Amino acid sequence: MSEDKDMNLHAEGDSCQQQETISIDDKEINGIKKEKNEKNDVNEKIVENGDGDKPKENGEKSIQEPPKEMRAVVLNGFGGFKIKALKKPEPTLSENEVLIKIKACGLSFQDLLTKQGTLDNPPKPPFIMGFECAGEIAEVGEGVTNFKVGDRVVALPDHKAWAEYVSVPAVSVYSLPAGMNYDEAVAITLNYTVGYILLFELANLRPGKSILLHSAGGGVGQAVVQLAKTVEDVTIFGVCNKNKHEILKSSGNIDHLLERGVDYSGAVRKESPEGVDIVLDCLYGEEYRRGYALLKPMGRYILYGLSNSSENKSLSAARFWWQVDKVPPMKLYDENKSIGGLNLRHLMYQHGNNEFVRRIVEQVFKLWEEKKIKPVIDSVWALEDAVEAMQKMYDHKNIGKIIFDLNLEPKPKPATPVKSKLKDKKNLNQEEKKSSIDVENSENQKESELTNGTSEDKSDSGSKGKESS
Amino acid sequence: MSEDKDMNLHAEGDSCQQQETISIDDKEINGIKKEKNEKNDVNEKIVENGDGDKPKENGEKSIQEPPKEMRAVVLNGFGGFKIKALKKPEPTLSENEVLIKIKACGLSFQDLLTKQGTLDNPPKPPFIMGFECAGEIAEVGEGVTNFKVGDRVVALPDHKAWAEYVSVPAVSVYSLPAGMNYDEAVAITLNYTVGYILLFELANLRPGKSILLHSAGGGVGQAVVQLAKTVEDVTIFGVCNKNKHEILKSSGNIDHLLERGVDYSGAVRKESPEGVDIVLDCLYGEEYRRGYALLKPMGRYILYGLSNSSENKSLSAARFWWQVDKVPPMKLYDENKSIGGLNLRHLMYQHGNNEFVRRIVEQVFKLWEEKKIKPVIDSVWALEDAVEAMQKMYDHKNIGKIIFDLNLEPKPKPATPVKSKLKDKKNLNQEEKKSSIDVENSENQKESELTNGTSEDKSDSGSKGKESS
Numbered sequence: 001m002s003e004d005k006d007m008n009l010h011a012e013g014d015s016c017q018q019q020e021t022i023s024i025d026d027k028e029i030n031g032i033k034k035e036k037n038e039k040n041d042v043n044e045k046i047v048e049n050g051d052g053d054k055p056k057e058n059g060e061k062s063i064q065e066p067p068k069e070m071r072a073v074v075l076n077g078f079g080g081f082k083i084k085a086l087k088k089p090e091p092t093l094s095e096n097e098v099l100i101k102i103k104a105c106g107l108s109f110q111d112l113l114t115k116q117g118t119l120d121n122p123p124k125p126p127f128i129m130g131f132e133c134a135g136e137i138a139e140v141g142e143g144v145t146n147f148k149v150g151d152r153v154v155a156l157p158d159h160k161a162w163a164e165y166v167s168v169p170a171v172s173v174y175s176l177p178a179g180m181n182y183d184e185a186v187a188i189t190l191n192y193t194v195g196y197i198l199l200f201e202l203a204n205l206r207p208g209k210s211i212l213l214h215s216a217g218g219g220v221g222q223a224v225v226q227l228a229k230t231v232e233d234v235t236i237f238g239v240c241n242k243n244k245h246e247i248l249k250s251s252g253n254i255d256h257l258l259e260r261g262v263d264y265s266g267a268v269r270k271e272s273p274e275g276v277d278i279v280l281d282c283l284y285g286e287e288y289r290r291g292y293a294l295l296k297p298m299g300r301y302i303l304y305g306l307s308n309s310s311e312n313k314s315l316s317a318a319r320f321w322w323q324v325d326k327v328p329p330m331k332l333y334d335e336n337k338s339i340g341g342l343n344l345r346h347l348m349y350q351h352g353n354n355e356f357v358r359r360i361v362e363q364v365f366k367l368w369e370e371k372k373i374k375p376v377i378d379s380v381w382a383l384e385d386a387v388e389a390m391q392k393m394y395d396h397k398n399i400g401k402i403i404f405d406l407n408l409e410p411k412p413k414p415a416t417p418v419k420s421k422l423k424d425k426k427n428l429n430q431e432e433k434k435s436s437i438d439v440e441n442s443e444n445q446k447e448s449e450l451t452n453g454t455s456e457d458k459s460d461s462g463s464k465g466k467e468s469s
Numbered sequence: 470m471s472e473d474k475d476m477n478l479h480a481e482g483d484s485c486q487q488q489e490t491i492s493i494d495d496k497e498i499n500g501i502k503k504e505k506n507e508k509n510d511v512n513e514k515i516v517e518n519g520d521g522d523k524p525k526e527n528g529e530k531s532i533q534e535p536p537k538e539m540r541a542v543v544l545n546g547f548g549g550f551k552i553k554a555l556k557k558p559e560p561t562l563s564e565n566e567v568l569i570k571i572k573a574c575g576l577s578f579q580d581l582l583t584k585q586g587t588l589d590n591p592p593k594p595p596f597i598m599g600f601e602c603a604g605e606i607a608e609v610g611e612g613v614t615n616f617k618v619g620d621r622v623v624a625l626p627d628h629k630a631w632a633e634y635v636s637v638p639a640v641s642v643y644s645l646p647a648g649m650n651y652d653e654a655v656a657i658t659l660n661y662t663v664g665y666i667l668l669f670e671l672a673n674l675r676p677g678k679s680i681l682l683h684s685a686g687g688g689v690g691q692a693v694v695q696l697a698k699t700v701e702d703v704t705i706f707g708v709c710n711k712n713k714h715e716i717l718k719s720s721g722n723i724d725h726l727l728e729r730g731v732d733y734s735g736a737v738r739k740e741s742p743e744g745v746d747i748v749l750d751c752l753y754g755e756e757y758r759r760g761y762a763l764l765k766p767m768g769r770y771i772l773y774g775l776s777n778s779s780e781n782k783s784l785s786a787a788r789f790w791w792q793v794d795k796v797p798p799m800k801l802y803d804e805n806k807s808i809g810g811l812n813l814r815h816l817m818y819q820h821g822n823n824e825f826v827r828r829i830v831e832q833v834f835k836l837w838e839e840k841k842i843k844p845v846i847d848s849v850w851a852l853e854d855a856v857e858a859m860q861k862m863y864d865h866k867n868i869g870k871i872i873f874d875l876n877l878e879p880k881p882k883p884a885t886p887v888k889s890k891l892k893d894k895k896n897l898n899q900e901e902k903k904s905s906i907d908v909e910n911s912e913n914q915k916e917s918e919l920t921n922g923t924s925e926d927k928s929d930s931g932s933k934g935k936e937s938s
Contacts, residue, residue, distance in 0.1 A: 120803070201767070202807060204673050288798055297820035298670070300809070303802045326795030329757055329808055333772045334589070336816050338671060338809025340769070341802030351766035351805060 071406075072128045072163035073386045078117025081391075085384040088128065091160070091167040098147050098155075098170050099139035104182040104380075105161045106132040107389055107402040108190055108219065109282065109307055110345065114159070115390070118306065121350075123159060129386075130161030131345070134176065134185035135406075144170040152176040154185040156193075156357075158349045162383060164406060171354035174361045177369055184368075187219070187375035187401035192364040193357065194304060194344050195223035198280055199231075201360070202340055203300050207232040209277040212268065212294060214287060215307065216254055217244040218393075219401040222376040224280060225253045230372050237268055237276060241396040248399065260396070268294055275299065283307045292327075297336040304342040376400030384410035540875075541597045541632035542855045547586025550860075554853040557597065560629070560636040566610040567639050569622060573651040573849075574602035574630045576858055576871040577659055577688065578751065578776055579814065583628070584859070587775065590819075592628060598855075599630030600814070603645065603654035604875075613639040621645040623654040625662075625826075627818045631852060633875060640823035643830045646838055653837075656688070656844035656870035661833040662826065663773060663813050664692035667749055668700075670829070671809055672769050676701040678746040681737065681763060683756060684776065685723055686713040687862075688870040691845040693749060694722045699841050706737055706745060710865040717868065729865070737763055744768065752776045761796075766805040773811040845869030853879035 067089040076082040093099045110131050113119040134154040137147050147153065153175055155161070157168040176185050199205040211228055215221045216238025228234045238254035245257045256271055258264035268276065277298070279291035282305030292301050327339055347353045367373045378398040381389045382405065389402050536558040545551040562568045579600050582588040603623040606616050616622065622644055624630070626637040645654050668674040680697055684690045685707025697703045707723035714726045725740055727733035737745065746767070748760035751774030761770050796808055816822045836842045847867040850858045851874065858871050 201673065204670065284799065297816055297822055298825065300807075301798070302807075303798045306799070306802070326797045327808075328795045329770070329772045329810060330753065330775070331810075332808060333775070333810030333812050334815060336810060336812055336820060336822075338769075338771075338807055339796075339798055339801060340807025340809075341798060341800075341805060343802050343805055346803060347766055347805050353766055353805075356767065 070164035071383055073130065073383055074126045075115055075129050076126045078115065078122075078125065081115060081387050082125075083115060083129070083387055083390075085386065088163065090165050091163075093139050093141045093167045095141055096143040096170055097141040097167045098137050098144055098153075098173055099141075099165060099167045100133065100135045100153060100155055100173070101138040102133045102135040102161070102164055102166060102406055104134050104186045104406060105130050105163075105383075105404045106186040106190065106219075107386075107393060107404065108132060109215075109305055109393070112390060112394055113306070128160045128163050128166075130157075130159065130163070132156055132186055132190045133161040133166060134182040134189075137173075138165065141167070141170070146170065147173065147175075152182075154182075154189045156190055156344075156348060158345060162386065162404060169354075172348055172357070174358065174365075177365045180365070180368065183377060183380060183403050183405065184375055186403055187377050188223075188364060188368060188373070189361060190344070191219040191223040191401060192227065192367075192373060192375070193360050194220050194342065195227045196360050196364050197342055197344070198224060198302055198304055199227050199278075200363075202302050202342060203278040203280070205231050205234065205278065207234070210235040210237065210272055211278045211280060212237045212239070212276045212291060213254075213280045214239045214260075214283050215305075215396075216240045216257075217248055217396075217399045219376075219378075219398075220282065220304070222400045223373070226373045226376075227367070229253055230367065235272070237264075237271070239264060243397065244399055263290065265290055265294060278302070280304060292337070292339070295335075295337050300338040300340065302340050302342060378402050380405045380408060382408040382410040539633035540852055542599065542852055543595045544584055544598050545595045547584065547591075547594065550584060550856050551594075552584060552598070552856055552859075554855065557632065559634050560632075562608050562610045562636045564610055565612040565639055566636045567606050567613055567616050567622075567624075567642055568608035568610075568634060568636045569602065569604045569624055569642070570607040571602045571604040571630070571633055571635060572875055573604070573655045574599050574632075574852075574873045574875070575655040575659065575688075576855075576862060576873070577601060578684075578774055578862070581859060581863055582775065597629045597632050597635075599626075599628065599632070601625055601655055601659045602630040602635060603651040603658075606642075607634065610636070610639070615639065616642060616644075621651075623651075623658045625659055625813075625817065627814060631855065631873060638823075641817055641826070643827065643834075646834045649834070649837065652846060652849060652872050652874065653844055655872055656846050657692075657833060657837060657842070658830060659813070660688040660692040660870060661696065661836075661842060661844070662829050663689050663811065664696045665829050665833050666811055666813070667693060667771055667773055668696050668747075669832075671771050671811060672747040672749070674700050674703065674747065676703070679704040679706065679741055680747045680749060681706045681708070681745045681760060682723075682749045683708045683729075683752050684774075684865075685709045685726075686717055686865075686868045687751075688845075688847075688867075689751065689773070691869045692842070695842045695845075696836070698722055699836065704741070706733075706740070708733060712866065713868055732759065734759055734763060747771070749773060761806070761808070764804075764806050768805075769807040769809065771809050771811060847871050849874045849877060851877040851879040 069087040070090050072086055072088040074084050074086045074088065076084060091099065108131055110119060111129055114122055114129060132154070134152075137149050137151040137153055140147055140149060147170060153173050155166070155168040155173040157166055157172065160166045160168075174189065176182075180188070199211075203211075205211075205228060209231075211224070211234065213221060213224055213236055216225060216236070217240040221238065221240065225236055225238065228236055235255045236253070237256045237258055238248065239258045239260050240248065241260050245259075248254055248257060256267070258267055275294040275296045277296055277300070279295060279299070279301040281287050281291050281301065281303050284303060284306045288301070288303065295301055332338060344357070348357055364373070368375075376399065378400040379389070379392070380403045386404065388411075389404070392398050393402055538556040539559050541555055541557040543553050543555045543557065545553060560568065577600055579588060580598055583591055583598060601623070603621075606618050606620040606622055609616055609618060616639060622642050624635070624637040624642040626635055626641065629635045629637075643658065645651075649657070668680075672680075674680075674697060678700075680693075680703065682690055682693055682705055685694065685705070686709040690707065690709070694705055694707065697705055704724045705722070706725045706727055707717065708727045708729050709717065710729050714728075717723055717726060725736070727736055744763040744765045746765055746769070748764060748768070748770040750756050750760050750770065750772050753772060753775045757770070757772065764770055801807060813826070817826055833842070837844075845868065847869040848858070848861070849872045855873065857880075858873070861867050862871055
């Protein structure tokens with residue numbers, strides 16, 4: 001797009017010859033607050049996300065007055081990390097929407113699926129990524145009665161959250177409780193809402209039950225663990241990468257840690273010969289079969305993600321599982337088992353269950369106010385470091401939520417690739433503002449992904465050596 | 470079996486030349502109480518149900534002292550109504566069992582599946598039918614600490630309930646609350662336990678939800694309706710035979726009555742365009758596809774019976790559905806739906822979840838004590854009229870529970886077939902002691918079933934014209 005201005009986001013590439021240029025045009029973008037002219041923006045904006053440059057009905061580009069611009073992280077194509085931090089026109093505001101000035105936004109597994117092209121119904125690239133953000137209401141669209149300018153809110157838009165501004169249907173915006181900061185809001189809202197629905201709406205969690213939980217160290221995983229422990233005598237079998245075990249052990253909330261990628265069935269049976277009451281699976285594939293087999297009678301398996309489809313597996317592989325993993329209802333009847341799925345994005349943006357989701361968000365905020373839950377934040381990053389942050393999640397190295405703080409400066413990048421490897425992996429700090437990434441393990445994989453890239457992708461600036469001190 | 474004594478139960482047959490002989494041997498069986506020698510019985514009994522005449526370890530037949538006998542309803546073979554009321558040896562008592570002197574027992578849809586041969590893992594015929602009974606504890610086996618002789622109880626044995634005595638594992642026996650009579654106990658325990666698990670354990674019923682319920686006029690159906698109406702603002706779409714609509718309408722508990730056997734999807738969508746939150750299906754086959762399609766997002770389909778497989782359909786047809794109605798979990802994830810099954814018999818007798826079931830029975834009895842539920846009894850019959858009673862359920866003519874009262878005398882039977890047809894079908898009385906059956910509609914069907922019978926079946930005494938005045 002002609003108006004895009006490359007902000008040198010650190011996507012992978014063959015070289016890192018270019019120096020960073022953080023200051024762009026007439027706007028200071030880092031650390032300096034940008035004031036918004038709330039009254040005169042509507043007619044100046046250009047439609048974002050999937051519509052390319054096509055002007056929207058009420059968003060004709062003014063030739064006299066160029067549209068205001070904002071920082072944003074844009075996906076240029078599926079597969080690999082075809083991601084750039086760019087200057088983009090500020091979004092327009094439609095009926096029943098609010099415009100939010102974003103203070104913090106979050107990285108979720110959906111973003112990895114998006115970049116890989118395995119998330120269904122994505123906009124046509126290029127588009128702004130991101131599904132969760134918190135900030136202040138900057139403008140209120142026609143028909144919106146429950147928000148006013150200046151309200152502190154968190155929102156779950158369908159894409160478009162990784163930017164300075166976003167316009168969101170008011171039905172998917174929630175007022176923040178007093179005392180909840182924006183990082184917390186982003187760390188809580190999506191993950192704990194998913195966790196709450198899984199445990200209390202679908203799995204009907206009761207005292208004394210046992211749960212097998214995949215990706216126990218991730219954002220949703222940590223939310224599920226905390227929410228589950230609000231119920232008496234619940235036993236959690238948490239599956240995650242071996243490298244997270246030590247830190248998760250110290251938290252003490254997961255009763256039995258199991259290693260991702262190995263058959264843990266025996267380990268579960270050793271502790272609980274009859275199996276488990278609830279399986280929460282965000283991986284699918286092989287894990288489905290294993291999880292279902294471990295279910296006790298009256299047990300429930302709930303699929304809430306397809307992470308396996310983002311790793312060395314294509315959408316066609318996921319469709320293959322679709323074919324092989326069919327369950328006859330009569331088998332569920334014979335075995336007294338249930339299976340179900342939760343796809344929050346579909347629930348909100350395809351199925352229109354926004355009032356249901358709002359009630360759950362309110363429940364979650366109430367638990368936070370009662371200090372029964374406290375979000376685990378893995379690390380906070382500048383928007384411009386999105387690829388590094390995503391790589392950390394891709395490598396299963398985050399424990400808890402990865403946050404982007406709009407006021408945070410990007411990390412200084414080395415002029416030449418540095419292949420140092422941090423030795424002390426235990427230094428992961430939940431409040432760290434600078435994250436370390438071991439890139440060596442993932443380099444080959446990333447390069448092979450890049451072979452799918454177009455010439456446009458190859459022009460992305462970036463660095464193989466992404467670590468910073 | 471040589472010791473069986475035909476009690477001329479009214480099974481279908483080609484003629485009814487034989488006269489009834491109710492009084493058998495040295496025992497008056499109807500209306501006269503039979504006292505039991507509780508101390509000396511154990512070593513005299515012969516094992517019943519599926520073991521034929523094979524003596525059990527602790528149940529050697531005493532040659533000197535013939536075993537005491539009891540009235541019982543026996544299935545001689547699968548398909549059709551190969552059922553007889555016979556004199557059978559009283560059951561033996563094993564460790565952890567209690568012997569119950571039965572006062573009332575119940576007819577459930579499982580009995581129809583049993584006679585048809587579509588219930589899995591049945592004993593080898595001949596065996597005593599029946600899954601629910603209430604009465605007094607007559608003996609307590611070794612290892613049983615929670616019951617004593619004389620206790621008023623209800624039990625859910627795996628077969629064997631249609632008799633004067635039954636020995637049951639104590640884990641599936643429940644003490645009656647004060648004031649609950651035996652008919653009520655039989656009408657409540659199985660049906661409301663199934664209903665309670667369906668609504669509150671599996672479907673997670675909440676205020677404002679809607680339910681599509683199959684066989685809404687049957688025993689479980691009526692239990693579900695009453696239990697659902699203990700929750701605020703629940704809407705029930707009840708599917709049942711047209712002939713039940715008028716009576717069910719007068720009860721006022723079912724918000725929308727739908728006709729069984731027609732596609733009611735349009736009628737449901739007319740009232741609730743988005744569909745329903747919960748589908749409770751005891752039919753399967755075509756109904757599964759229809760029910761699943763009617764589910765709202767976050768909706769649950771629960772299969773709790775395979776009634777369709779008992780009607781003009783063989784087990785192989787049911788297995789065919791097994792093949793075609795497979796659901797990929799990824800579809801459930803995409804659509805935010807859940808499917809599950811409840812098979813109480815498996816739960817108790819294969820999966821060993823007896824403590825769970827006991828907690829539910831206690832909840833159900835509590836609701837009865839609080840007068841929040843009141844069982845609907847369709848009709849009460851003598852044990853010897855079992856075939857007529859079953860035919861009534863088979864023809865979808867019962868509203869609520871069909872009960873056998875062990876103290877009730879069988880109906881007088883006409884000496885020759887009578888082909889009268891009762892005109893006033895509205896006379897169905899919930900407390901009727903004599904039930905009317907319109908046999909004409911079902912005669913052809915029954916005859917075709919009988920062509921599968923063996924010569925033994927054809928020798929069954931009985932009458933085509935089963936109506937009585």
